[in-house]
Amino acid sequence: xxxxxxxxxxxxxxxxxxxxxxxxxxxxxxxxxxxxxxxxxxxxxxxxxxxxxxxxxxxxxxxxxxxxxxxxxxxxxxxxxxxxxxxxxxxxxxxxxxxxxxxxxxxxxxxxxxxxxxxxxxxxxxxxxxxxxxxxxxxxxxxxxxxxxxxxxxxxxxxxxxxxxxx
Numbered sequence: 001x002x003x004x005x006x007x008x009x010x011x012x013x014x015x016x017x018x019x020x021x022x023x024x025x026x027x028x029x030x031x032x033x034x035x036x037x038x039x040x041x042x043x044x045x046x047x048x049x050x051x052x053x054x055x056x057x058x059x060x061x062x063x064x065x066x067x068x069x070x071x072x073x074x075x076x077x078x079x080x081x082x083x084x085x086x087x088x089x090x091x092x093x094x095x096x097x098x099x100x101x102x103x104x105x106x107x108x109x110x111x112x113x114x115x116x117x118x119x120x121x122x123x124x125x126x127x128x129x130x131x132x133x134x135x136x137x138x139x140x141x142x143x144x145x146x147x148x149x150x151x152x153x154x155x156x157x158x159x160x161x162x163x164x165x166x167x
Contacts, residue, residue, distance in 0.1 A: 039079035043163040047071040055095070055102065055145045055155065067107040067138030073161050075133040077126055087164050088135075089121045095157040100149050102141065106159060109136035137161070 048071045059065050073088065095102040108122055124133055137159065 097152040
């Protein structure tokens, strides 16, 4: 008898469940918002050495020397959608004191690779994504200091480093 009663109750419950209608009471929607940044490019030049260099006795500054590191440049980009060619140009003014000038060359150090910049520019292609490119910049004399160069503690020169894009 108990089994029959339980079976009847189950049949009644299943019947009511199947007969019940689903009624939507309300609904709404949510929007999903997203963005991908347009990408940024940064180029910085940093002077890391401001010490006066002994142009006669320092062997590293001589034409056969390894050069003296003066600083570095860094290129970084984010969200770069395609490969892009860049050129870094080095514009120099020679070391000058009064009417005496002493020429120097720029040396680019890419890790341990020494690249004299005879063309005063270097090119690289930045890959897709967020690339980072850095170079240390050194200088060395093109010729030894002339014997008749006047003694002075104010020989000053400069290197202007410029980044351009395109070909």
